[in-house]
Amino acid sequence: MTDDAHRGLRESLGAYALDLLGPHERLAIDAHLAGCADCRTVLAELRPAADALASADPDRLGDPVPQPPPGLAEAILERVRAERRRSWRRWARPAAAAAVAVAAGFGVGWWAHPAPPDVPLEPVAVLAADPAVRASADLVPHTWGVEVRLSGSGFAAGRVYRVFVTDSAGARVAAGEFIGTGRSPMVCTLNSSVPRAEADGFEVVDGEGGRVLWSDF
Structure with a gap:
């Protein structure tokens, strides 16, 4: 975002x-x-x-x-x-x-208010299981972990989606949740304790655990 x-x-x-x-x-x-x-x-x-x-x-x-x-x-x-x-x-x-x-x-x-300093953004490619979902993502490295800035549309309105960051050992670490807005654009910031050097990707799953969106860094 x-x-x-x-x-x-x-x-x-x-x-x-x-x-x-x-x-x-x-x-x-x-x-x-x-x-x-x-x-x-x-x-x-x-x-x-x-x-x-x-x-x-x-x-x-x-x-x-x-x-x-x-x-x-x-x-x-x-x-x-x-x-x-x-x-x-x-x-x-x-x-x-x-x-x-x-x-x-x-x-x-x-x-x-003063404008905050620029933060380093790392664009990453994303893939969606549903063609109706259009999304883009950037990563922000922090000392405490990695931040995922996700924007897009096509996520079912009112439906809760969960986000996980995968580390280099294959473990999935929770990074937060967001609510779909249908065809309206949405933006969200998701935070994970996985350091950027150990983060291999992230994925978005629906309420049933189905994979909706993913990215390999």
Whole structure:
């Protein structure tokens, strides 16, 4: 998954928490959340604010619409700047920006966050058992293992698929799950503890264990 695609999915988490997305968009988010611990953490931080909005009574807001306290916008922007100075990884958990958007109606754009450094992507060839499935994949080596970034379409909508990485000894190590989105494009990030030097391939299986997609590195 590209950084822009990942960022787009993360920016949709607020609407996801408020149940404002269509079924296909929700499926794409569900699939991404299955393999992305960072986005699951961000969603958990957004849930309390979303629950508060859902229980709000519009009739009690009064007229005119209440305005945020003076200086709130600048105080929040300063908090964002402080977060930005710590490290680029902190932008992955924009709890402060999300709180602003919900409580005060101020949007803090992604321009306030630095772009993360490029990561080495290794494209790998994939083969599918079903001609309707179209997919591509990249690998990202990490110190803790290998990351598989999978994108494609044609996976049965609503169906759960499991992903395994095979090591040099032939062992299959679980790398996560995703939910098919039918003909709609989907992207997901899957993580395995197998180091890149020992990873020989990966495979996607359906609920019955049938091989749907595979790659030999």
